[in-house]
Amino acid sequence: MHLANEWQDYELIDTGGGEKLERWGDIILRRPDPQIIWPLENETHQWKQVHGHYHRSSSGGGQWDWKKEIPERWTISFDKLSFYIKPTSFKHTGLFPEQAVNWRWMMNKIQQANRPIKVLNLFAYTGGATVACAYAGAEVCHVDAAKGMVQWAKENVHLSGLGDRPVRFITDDVFKFVQREERRGNKYDAIIMDPPSYGRGPNGEMWKLEDNLYPFLQSCTRIMTDNPLFVQINSYTTGLSPTVLHNLLSMTMKERFGGSITSGEVGIPITNSGLNLPCGILGRWEA
Structure with a gap:
């Protein structure tokens, strides 16, 4: 597997129960991921203290549940490259x-x-x-x-x-x-x-x-x-x-x-x- 393991501003903190817990700079997001078919064995405080949680809808699509105020968009960097991050209505953030x-x-x-x-x-x-x-x-x-x-x-x-x-x-x-x-x-x-x-x-x-x-x-x-x-x-x-x-x-x-x-x-x-x-x-x- 080719691993993206050089990040400082992004971190995949934890996974389980069909969801992933991610840090984008200082912002913590909880989003669904279809590859995560294993259970969430320990829903620690990290999972509960998120800025935003994206919930899928049974009829398709979904929506963000914002727990804390965040900027409309913010910046993260990889090496000397910088990118704007902005959560969208279809769960993406504008960067993979x-x-x-x-x-x-x-x-x-x-x-x-x-x-x-x-x-x-x-x-x-x-x-x-x-x-x-x-x-x-x-x-x-x-x-x-x-x-x-x-x-x-x-x-x-x-x-x-x-x-x-x-x-x-x-x-x-x-x-x-x-x-x-x-x-x-x-x-x-x-x-x-x-x-x-x-x-x-x-x-x-x-x-x-x-x-x-x-x-x-x-x-x-x-x-x-x-x-x-x-x-x-x-x-x-x-x-x-x-x-x-x-x-x-x-x-x-x-x-x-x-x-x-x-x-x-x-x-x-x-x-x-x-x-x-x-x-x-x-x-x-x-x-």
């Missing part, structure tokens, strides 16, 4: 802390390349990977279908003191954007993607991972430079094996460019139990 293990890997790859690197970040959300790659010195194109998430990503880039870096922000359907980049002849040294199980583009374009990911990866191979650096895929799709990502990268990137592939689970260490919480999977191709 397990992705720090990928940020570190990308930064190292870019800095060790010793040449200019152009990165395309697709399904890019609030821009954790965009901030990491820009910090490492890459030119970045950030693409997401949600206008609000693209704005959040811009704010994260500026928060990290990277407002002068070459970062382009695009609100668009990622599949259509990649196809246009191919027609334009634009090329990238590295591509990052975090495709959803299902999704819609800004004009109602449908995305279904099991139908679209392979042809999408094929399209991406056609906008890689002749000397590409890496492709990173993250997935939170339930039931999808890391081996599937390994196979897809083998049939697309490795078949065309050679190189090597790594796949596996991503996780976060749990402070109180010493266990690790699985938080999705990754597939990496590198030259």
Whole structure:
């Protein structure tokens, strides 16, 4: 398992009973997590002294129960990268802390390349990977279908003191954007993607991972430079094996460019139990 174990401002304190107890800076949140199927053996005072507790609704969705006053948004940092945290109505906070293990890997790859690197970040959300790659010195194109998430990503880039870096922000359907980049002849040294199980583009374009990911990866191979650096895929799709990502990268990137592939689970260490919480999977191709 690839563990995000370098955090100072984030901590997964405890888990149990379908929930996780997390520290985001000085704010303690209690949120549901479908992977946590073991019981909560000891509901300590930590569990009860939270700032907010997200309750799922039996009819879908859910809502926050705020126990203490918190700011509308606040800042946490990973190394020299900074991010705005803001709890949303669908339980997320605007950041997936397990992705720090990928940020570190990308930064190292870019800095060790010793040449200019152009990165395309697709399904890019609030821009954790965009901030990491820009910090490492890459030119970045950030693409997401949600206008609000693209704005959040811009704010994260500026928060990290990277407002002068070459970062382009695009609100668009990622599949259509990649196809246009191919027609334009634009090329990238590295591509990052975090495709959803299902999704819609800004004009109602449908995305279904099991139908679209392979042809999408094929399209991406056609906008890689002749000397590409890496492709990173993250997935939170339930039931999808890391081996599937390994196979897809083998049939697309490795078949065309050679190189090597790594796949596996991503996780976060749990402070109180010493266990690790699985938080999705990754597939990496590198030259």
